[in-house]
Amino acid sequence: MGRLDGKVVVLSAAAQGIGKSTALAFAREGAQVIATDINGEKLKELDGTPGIETRVVDVTKQADIEALVSSLDKLDVLFNCAGFVHHGTILDCKEEEWDFAFNLNVKSMFLMCKAVIPKMQAGGGGSIINMSSVASSIKGAPVRFVYGATKAAVIGLTKSIAADFAAQGIRCNAICPGTVDTPSLRDRLRALGDEEEVLKTFVARQKMGRLGTAEEIAALCVYLASDESCYTTGTECVIDGGWSV
Template sequence: MNFQDKVVLITGAGSGIGRKTAIMFAKRGAKVAVNDISLERGSETVTLIQSEGNEAVFVAGDVSTEAQKIVEETVRVFGGLDILVNNAGVVPYGNVEETSEEDFEKTMAVNVKGPLLLSKYAVQEMKKRGGGVIVNVSSEAGLIGIPRRCVYSVSKAALLGLTRSLAVDYVDYGIRVNAVCPATTYSQGLAERIKASPNPDEMLQRMVARIPMKRLGKEEEIAFAILFAACDEASFMTGSVINIDGGSTMV
């Protein structure tokens, strides 16, 4: 997979899957706009990329309120936009009784409104270049029931609807839109959450138990699927959903 001189904007790239994806795109020649709400985390990702001689810039902004600014800044720096990865998201916990209106509004703003508006402004730039790719990072929770993930599941299912709608509307412009659906993926953030729980071993075992492969996903496995969905070798794929879940959605 070669992304030489492609301009890639990745939201939520200050850590986890977003950071790993940014690094992997950059290693394959892409110019990467690293978006995050944290200056510290986003700058760390940029430093990691630049330390290997690759090109990246930090683009600050909250996807729920600053989508247009994020796209415009990317275009200002790099001259265009070829690939958008809608990765930023929040993960509230709770069933419907435990979910407040504030939880719902914040989750939908970040997980749905943000990707929708980023896509709105991104496709305008992609049309100028004769095409492009959008990859939406959804979740297994958008496909199956996960305990105490009510509003998160709603938002990730909505993201799959957005994926298919965009794919239909912009196929004639050479713009492909696909989604990836990871299961629980091991990251620094997850490790900290497990460590802080009353019974870390039990929490980890519970997460692993429901995955047929009996392990959590790895950041690089999810990132590789994102790169595949965006690469030229996948040029006949649009409106598709790639499950990277250790088999959790097959049972």
């Protein structure tokens, strides 16, 4: 028996990194996984995986979200993983970057949660997992101004949903990773200069002396999606190797 047998799961940003690892982990535990991403070509790498159905969805577009949710007979778990990391302080942040970050990192979660909660109410409950971050939302992080602001907003969104729907069996939790070795991180390292040298500075701030892995974050997501966490809601689940301690 898998830990997620019989559960229907939707997640965003499933084409790579944490989203992809989590989609695979959900499927291994018996869930019926609808893995979405805006990058259709990259998403095809999951095609043919037992338990996973892929769909191209832009989570910033309400019509895409409503079409997805209306096509499902039931929905037990939502993992909002889509997001973008901007580099810079408030002085570097342009208004259009602020708008882009909040649209993708926060508004997409608002739209997804609003669409799926009625489906979860009809089914007697569910679990929503929102991607936040240790950076700035838990611990002040340099040159992460707008990213940190969005991830702090995610925690507020999460707690509000948890408070409003706990009595209906709908749980909502945020996960707050530290630095995780993913393709998107590697892209950011290359953008900052010498990838290996910049990587050393990221590793140096980790108390465990290493970065996290996507698979480690996925394991936490499986727990929060499963009935094992049925008494857990409204939390910020920090998984950062001790960076914030």
